[in-house]
Amino acid sequence: MNQVVVHPERxxxxxxxxxxxxxxxxxxGTLFGATLEQPLPKSRIHVGAGRxxxxxxxxxxxxxxxxxxxxxxxxxxNRVANTGTVMIxxxxxxxxxxxxxxxxxxxxxxxxxxxxxxxxxxxxxCDNCSSRVVRGxxxxxxxxxxxxxxxxxxxxxxxxxxxxxVSRAMSSGGPxxxxxxxxxxxxxxxxxxxxxxxxx
Amino acid sequence: MxxxxxxxxxxxxxxxxxxxxxxxxxxxxxxxxxxxxPYSRPMISSxxxxxxxHSKLPIRPKGFYNDLSIEPCLGQRATAxxxxxxxxxxxxxxxxxxxxxxxxAGADPRPVNATGLELQNxxxxxxxxxxxxxxxxxxxxxxxxxxxxxxxxFKAAYGLLRRGLQVTMLITSGxxxxxxxxxxxxQMIMDEMSRYGLTVEVxxxxxxxxxxxxVAAVETDDGRSLPCDLVIIGKGVxxxxxxxxxxxxxxxxxxxxxxxxxxxxxxxxxxxDVAELIDLARGRRWVNALWPEAxxxxxxAGYNMAGRQVAYPGSLSRNVMRVFELDVLTLGDANxxxxxxxxxxxxxxxxxxxxxxxxxxxxxxxxxxxxNEIEQGGILRALIENQVPLRLPATKMVRRxxxxxxxx
Ligand SMILES: Cc1cc2nc3c(=O)[nH]c(=O)nc-3n(C[C@H](O)[C@H](O)[C@H](O)COP(=O)(O)OP(=O)(O)OC[C@H]3O[C@@H](n4cnc5c(N)ncnc54)[C@H](O)[C@@H]3O)c2cc1C
Numbered sequence: 135m136n137q138v139v140v141h142p143e144r145x146x147x148x149x150x151x152x153x154x155x156x157x158x159x160x161x162x163g164t165l166f167g168a169t170l171e172q173p174l175p176k177s178r179i180h181v182g183a184g185r186x187x188x189x190x191x192x193x194x195x196x197x198x199x200x201x202x203x204x205x206x207x208x209x210x211x212n213r214v215a216n217t218g219t220v221m222i223x224x225x226x227x228x229x230x231x232x233x234x235x236x237x238x239x240x241x242x243x244x245x246x247x248x249x250x251x252x253x254x255x256x257x258x259x260c261d262n263c264s265s266r267v268v269r270g271x272x273x274x275x276x277x278x279x280x281x282x283x284x285x286x287x288x289x290x291x292x293x294x295x296x297x298x299x300v301s302r303a304m305s306s307g308g309p310x311x312x313x314x315x316x317x318x319x320x321x322x323x324x325x326x327x328x329x330x331x332x333x334x
Numbered sequence: 335m336x337x338x339x340x341x342x343x344x345x346x347x348x349x350x351x352x353x354x355x356x357x358x359x360x361x362x363x364x365x366x367x368x369x370x371x372p373y374s375r376p377m378i379s380s381x382x383x384x385x386x387x388h389s390k391l392p393i394r395p396k397g398f399y400n401d402l403s404i405e406p407c408l409g410q411r412a413t414a415x416x417x418x419x420x421x422x423x424x425x426x427x428x429x430x431x432x433x434x435x436x437x438x439a440g441a442d443p444r445p446v447n448a449t450g451l452e453l454q455n456x457x458x459x460x461x462x463x464x465x466x467x468x469x470x471x472x473x474x475x476x477x478x479x480x481x482x483x484x485x486x487x488f489k490a491a492y493g494l495l496r497r498g499l500q501v502t503m504l505i506t507s508g509x510x511x512x513x514x515x516x517x518x519x520x521q522m523i524m525d526e527m528s529r530y531g532l533t534v535e536v537x538x539x540x541x542x543x544x545x546x547x548x549v550a551a552v553e554t555d556d557g558r559s560l561p562c563d564l565v566i567i568g569k570g571v572x573x574x575x576x577x578x579x580x581x582x583x584x585x586x587x588x589x590x591x592x593x594x595x596x597x598x599x600x601x602x603x604x605x606x607d608v609a610e611l612i613d614l615a616r617g618r619r620w621v622n623a624l625w626p627e628a629x630x631x632x633x634x635a636g637y638n639m640a641g642r643q644v645a646y647p648g649s650l651s652r653n654v655m656r657v658f659e660l661d662v663l664t665l666g667d668a669n670x671x672x673x674x675x676x677x678x679x680x681x682x683x684x685x686x687x688x689x690x691x692x693x694x695x696x697x698x699x700x701x702x703x704x705x706n707e708i709e710q711g712g713i714l715r716a717l718i719e720n721q722v723p724l725r726l727p728a729t730k731m732v733r734r735x736x737x738x739x740x741x742x
Contacts, residue, residue, distance in 0.1 A: 142739070142742070180737070182735065182737035182738070182739050182740075183735055183737070183739070183740075184737075184739040184740055184742075185726070185739075185740045188739075190737065190738070190739025190740075190742075192737060192738050192739060199633075201626075201712075204348075204626055204629045204630050204633070205625070205626035205629070207374055207376040207377060207625050208374055208377060208390075208393065209374060209392075209393030209394070226390070228377060228380055228385070228386060229656070230376070230654060230656070231654040231656070231661065231663070231708060231711075232625065232626060232654060233712075234654065234663075234708060234709055234711050234712055235626075235652045235653075235654055235663065235665070235708075235711045235712050235715050236626060236712055236715070237712035237713075238712050238713060238715070238716035238738075239712070239713065239738045240709055240710040240711070240712050240713045240737060240738050241738075242709065242712075243709055244709070
């Protein structure tokens with residue numbers, strides 16, 4: 135089963151995924167239309183600054199078992215059997231934030247959502263772009279990601295690819311291929327150096 | 335294998351589901367004194383407040399018992415456990431035999447010792463029936479008194495304020511939520527509630543209620559009489575343990591269990607508000623009467639009863655309260671009485687509308703209070719729960735941009 139796999143070491147913090155996510159979860163479905171909507175659609179993937187100011191894309195891992203599901207006071211969180219996606223039912227959510235305390239990744243937000251009940255704040259998080267996937271599309275964040283940070287594949291495939299990349303980068307013979315693209319690695323080094331100089 | 339579960343709250347329900355997950359055939363009987371379908375107890379405060387209808391309380395489908403082939407035995411309490419005979423005795427004298435027994439009886443409101451409790455419009459706040467009765471008493475009510483400044487007292491006061499009543503809260507301790515938060519956060523919460531019309535009186539106890547038929551005033555221990563037409567008692571809860579044979583099952587405040595949710599008696603387990611187990615932040619036994627705890631403990635108890643050994647490392651207190659414009663999050667041991675040996679990092683406060691407090695012991699996070707911007711609370715909970723040494727200075731963790739990426 136394909137899922138969104140995150141490779142944080144490749145993230146440059148461009149935040150295009152956030153824009154694409156918000157657009158995908160808007161009423162109009164277009165970037166221009168989305169900017170004019172009320173309430174303003176918000177991203178469900180969150181690019182934060184890591185310890186060295188590097189980008190870190192953070193999204194729901196759809197954990198199994200899901201701590202948010204066990205913590206939900208309203209019985210609003212469930213798992214879709216065939217996809218494994220953990221969903222929040224907007225009509226049952228009471229905005230109590232019990233799930234925020236359960237989530238070890240801090241990826242649940244609370245606000246009014248264009249696709250939820252009007253004038254009421256609810257818990258909002260990644261839904262694996264379920265409505266896109268049933269139409270044969272891939273999740274919006276993956277589609278827009280330019281650096282290979284977000285991929286749509288089975289976890290097994292991702293692991294195998296990662297293993298290959300790492301072993302190639304480690305092997306002494308031949309030109310090898312860096313595990314992270316040169317440009318990304320350079321950007322990260324610069325950011326880290328900047329921060330270290332700043333802190334001195 | 336015959337499983338019997340006393341209590342059909344979330345701990346009992348989660349245990350039954352876990353047993354069924356592992357064993358399609360085992361017999362399961364659930365004994366519960368509430369006949370309403372499994373429901374969200376915390377949501378009764380939303381019903382009082384008027385933000386959710388009573389009809390939304392159930393959290394499992396109508397056919398729950400049938401779908402999971404559970405034999406429900408509802409409408410009466412278990413009154414005794416006959417350990418030698420492996421059976422539970424019910425109020426009507428009948429008995430239910432078990433191979434494995436789960437005590438998931440939850441807690442009852444702590445009773446108040448006062449005269450006139452039989453008057454109308456005096457309520458506890460624990461069951462869906464209580465909330466229905468409270469809502470029915472609202473028309474015409476204008477002045478309410480809430481006893482207790484703990485979580486339930488607070489939710490009651492908040493709900494009544496939202497319904498437009500004048501509310502006076504009487505608390506015995508020094509400031510509201512003193513069990514959950516430190517004085518700075520307590521003050522911020524109190525200020526917010528006062529802004530919306532709440533009167534709080536500290537260090538006051540109630541000795542009695544007066545009125546003819548209906549409550550008309552509460553009498554305080556300092557000799558005053560406060561007029562009111564509705565009272566909600568929210569002075570905490572006590573584990574339901576009156577039916578438990580003391581000599582045979584270890585009971586402290588709650589029923590004592592080990593990491594497999596086993597009591598001191600063979601084949602008897604306990605979970606939820608009734609259970610007492612190691613608290614991860616405090617490092618000693620504690621009763622954390624909270625929904626997520628009850629759900630997780632119930633599930634782990636169910637797995638163990640069905641034969642899969644699963645350990646539950648310990649419990650942890652955690653809570654979020656939304657009080658008008660404030661979101662208040664508390665975790666673990668947020669307010670240790672004696673702070674020697676603790677490192678406490680605070681930032682923000684009443685003037686900035688954001689407040690953060692971290693309690694650290696031996697470089698491990700053991701407690702936190704956040705006011706507003708609480709979305710990252712789960713990361714802190716995981717840090718407390720996993721008891722990992724902190725790699726990031728605490729001063730960075732109280733900053734607004736703090737996120738999961740900084741920990742990896
Ligand atoms: C107003 C309110 C607000 C709350 N808000 C929150 C919140 O925001 N967050 C949070 O985490 N928690 C909250 N809680 C606490 C939460 O509801 C409890 O922790 C949780 O319901 C405990 O579940 P339980 O299954 O252990 O016990 P219970 O829900 O108490 O279920 C036990 C059941 O067993 C029955 N029973 C008891 N004794 C017997 C007996 N001898 N025989 C047969 N049946 C028996 C009881 O009647 C009850 O139906 C709140 C509670 C209240 C009352």
